[in-house]
Amino acid sequence: MNRVMGLATACMLALGGMGAAQAEPLRIATEGAYPPFNYVDSNNELHGFDVDIAKALCSQMQVECTLVAQDWDGIIPALMAKKYDAVVASMVVTEERQKQIGFTDRYYRTRLAVAVPSDSTLADTTPAALDGKIVGAQSSSTQSIYAEDIYGAAGAEVKLYPTQDDANSDLANGRLDAVVNDKFPLLDWLAKSGKDCCKLLGDIQGSDDDVAIAVRKDDQALREQLNKALAEIRANGTYAQIVSQYFPFDIY
Template sequence: MRLSLTLAAVSLAASIALPLGGASAKEWKEVRIASEGAYPPFNFVDSSNTLQGFEIDLAHALCEKIKVTCTIVAQDWDGMIPALLANKYDVIMASMSITDERKKTVDFTDKYYQTPASIAVPKDSKLTNVDPASYKGLTVGAQSSTIHSNYAEEVLAKQGASIKLYPTQDEANLDLSSGRLDAIVADKVVLVEWLKKDGKDCCKLVGDIDVVKYKNFFGEGVGGAVRKEDADLKAMFNKAIAEVRKDGTYEKIEKKYFDFTVY
């Protein structure tokens, strides 16, 4: 089954709406999955303008298990949940953490990965730890509307840090490398991948945030977001997630992008 979709086709795919009155499990013939395309290695756009990454490969595998036709579309992060609720697509697979706050608006599948949150700083920084008190008077960046920005605004800001938010993680990374930030908060895997490439000469990790202590910010892992009324679709994806975990498909995809487990 051919499942990839270039960004040029996004507007067409997004215009297809579900039948009025919802759908039962047997009526799901097409499932539209949205991802951001700006959060490597989990989701990104390649040189041919096609969505790629761990989540994209996983989405393809889940659709094969579910045996439905899937299209994968790109959506800016800030509009993810509103567009889901507006029926522009059916599932979000964009490194969206399962949090109590988001559960008020949407439902989630079982988690399909969970990684630490970390802080990166310039190589010449005197920062040596992630203790919130150490960031007093400093400017810290994060991608807006994320668990990392929530932590920065609620924890670091209360300790006297100035918080600057960005539409994408790449923009936050760029400002750190350009000396316009003292630190950034993000997913550890995303930061490590950036530090291996574009950030290797400028920046370093200072440590991981205690996600157990701050569970109210960092949630229960990453899952697929669905509309609350689509319980049948959630059940289909949960079954598929369990199957790819059991039969080795998940591990095969994981090894393509990581040399450690992200589950």
């Protein structure tokens, strides 16, 4: 999945326990512009599935954590520059990203989907169907890579945006023929936007990907600690409880 430190939002997690006082504080970044996984509310506070997972992991590990919002385009460079220790931001594991950073075990699985205007006559999500159409996606994301490599190569005009909200807005305003996004946030937007402008065209078959926490390659100890905590919150029911607050189905 998807900032330069454009949002100065930070929320301290005051976690109790003897371990919290003794452990090294952990800084975790998320995007803050990818609902329902991460977003900033009217009080400039971070919320969403990613945020709740990060908080649960910090509690399980008994460490003090700070969550910060980071523009998607700069989220990997800032991690490598040690501005924070981990990224919990619905980041899909790709070979290209693994050349730069490390990943934990997955904490959910996603697939790509396409939304179109309600009056669209497009029949399916195949490259041939979108030949000659204008397709939008968020830049520096797996959906932008797919849009450019598959739809663009087949004859579509691909427009990239700083955030998925920007792409969705252009779809709603008739400036795009389709948008490509991860299915879950796309469904969330269609359900909550209050617009009858758009509809889900369908899933992109074969696009299933693992989503994991990003860390620096040399932070093997932190990766192992996070993996252990992930397994524990799945075993003790915390993970399922968080999922149920956002989705009526299992996304693992």
